[in-house]
Amino acid sequence: MTVIFGFFLLTLLLITAVAIVQSQNLFVSVMLSGMFSLLLAVNFFLLDAADVALTEAAVGAGISTVLLLSALAITAKHEKAPSSSRVGALIIVIIATLVLIYATLGNPQFADPNAPVHQHVAPWYLDKTAEAIDIPNVVTAVLGSFRGYDTLGEVFVVFTAGIGVLFLLGTQPGPFAQSNPFKLTDPKGLRHYLIPRVVGRMLIPFILLFGLYVQFHGEYGPGGGFQAGALIAAAIILFALLEGENSALKVIPRSVLIGLIAGGALLYGVVGLFGIFLGSNFLDYSVLSSNPVKGQQMGLLIIEAGVGITVTGVLLSIFHAFAARGKF
Amino acid sequence: MELFLDIASWILMSLGGVFVFIGGLGALRMPDLYTRMHAAGITDSIAPILIIPGLMLQAGLTLASVKLLAILVFLLLTGPTASNALASAALLAGNRSEQVKSTAVPESEE
Structure with a gap:
């Protein structure tokens, strides 16, 4: 049954991917890419x-769709016609596809328990987790x-990507921001639209709560910092869309966002350094507490x-950077 | 009792599936944006009302049922809101239904 569902979803994925490439309307492409991610998540x-x-x-499916939509707000809605012939690109794509298909022939069978990935370090991790970390x-x-x-x-990749986007788009609103009629978020938000506003306001606390649950329940169920950061950022972006960007900036100003971007990565690094100061290796959490297992859990x-x-900081900064950007 | 619960839950889920199918059919076959939204929006509300209680009957009195109930409440809140937002956005963007043009506001526009 799972295999049938898997094939069905993969077929839908393929159709969506072709539709994304085929569509000339960028808005449609963005929406389809959200669907693509959702299908991938189910898979x-x-x-x-x-x-x-x-x-x-x-x-x-959530944040990148919003970010791509905000990028669309400062570009055109339609794809430009290709200026040159694309035969060369087609040949490269065909060759790459054939190479990839050839590579899959060497893969182990689906769900093969003897696949190398199940034989290498995975059994060791499964054995040691209960003993060393007990989660x-x-x-x-x-x-x-x-x-x-x-x-x-990974955290430093996110950090660097955020800094890069801020360098490109700027952290302060541009000169056209105030007079721009095509702005993504109305300064006043959706005040006139009663129903989305009321329901959205009702949902925001629950989204935040769920974000915190995912953050601190990551040791026991699926979740962790990456997912929770995206959820909390989504709640605040929803607030920005409903109440206007300025209200969201009053809640978390730009200076605080910059602090969050650097602070989170710094916190991670400092925990690692603590391991060294307490006489062990970098990122060894066992020494953080007198009980090594408790130390590991605290470190995590x-x-x-x-x-x-x-x-959270990076996603919100990118959103605000796009939202503050005027149309050229 | 077990059998009865199973039958009830399968009836609920199948009915929900039928509604999803009708909604999909309507979204494909209806003539313009608003009628399509009407088809998809209404069936999207009734389908979770049927499917999720069906799943809850399968789950019994467990934490999973509470989570399913939370999902149902969330869907019942967000689905109609999304339909409303979509319809008002379409109206603002100047998308007028063919039917509305021909029947509802003929005098005021011409």
């Missing part, structure tokens, strides 16, 4: 990767502790908080 969920599914749904969600243990370096790298909670803070 991940079918494969029992709940953490990845949650990330894909929150970031791919039910092995994904969080692998992500935050066993492979803490990788996650630190703090670094997940750091991840969440950075992700």
Whole structure:
């Protein structure tokens, strides 16, 4: 049954992907890419990767759609006609596709228990998590502790991407921002639209609460800093859309956002350094408490908080940077 | 009792599925934007009302049922709101229904 569902979803994914490429209307493309992410999330969920599914749904289908829409607000609505012949690109794509299909022939069978990925370090992680960290969600243990370096790298990728976007778009509103009729968010928000406003206001606290649940329940169920950051950012973006961007900036000003971006990554790094100061290795949380297991759990909670803070800060900053940008 | 619950839940879920199908058909076959939204919007509200209680009967008195109830409340709040927002956005963007043009406001416009 799962396999049938999987094939169905993958077929839909393929159709959506072709539709994204085919569509000349960029707005349609953005909406379809949101659908693509949602289908992908369901597919991940079918494969029992709940953490990845949650990330894909929150970031791919939720936040990136909003960010792409805000990017659309400062560009054209239609794709430009290609200026030159695309035969060369077609040939490259065909060759790459054939190479990729050839590569899949070497893959292990679907759900093969003897696949290399199940034989290498995975059994060790599954064995050691209960003993060393004592949390039910092995994904969080692998992500935050066993492979803490990788996650630190990811946080710095998010951090660097955020800084890069802010360098390109600027942190302050541009000269055209106030008079721009095509602005994404009306300064007054959706005050005239009673129903979306009332329902949206009602939902915001629950979205925030769910974000915090996902943040601090990551050790026990699917979730963690990345997903929670996206959810909290989504709640505040909803607030910005309903009440106007300026009200959202009053809640969390730009200076605080910059602090959040740097602070979360810094928090993660400082926890790592604490390991060194307490006489162990970088990012070894066992020494944070007298009980190594408690130390690991404490370390995970703090670094997940750091991840969440950075992700929230970056996503909100990018949103505000797009929203403040005037039309050329 | 078990059998009765199973039958009830399958009836509810199948009915919900039928409504989703009707909604999809309407969204494809109706003549203009507003009638399409009408088809998709109404069936999108009735389908969760049927499908989620069906799933709750399967789950029994567990935490999963509470979560399903929360999802139902969320869907019942957001679905109609999204339809409303879509309709008012379409109206603001100047999308007039063919039917509205021909029947409802003929004198005032011509």
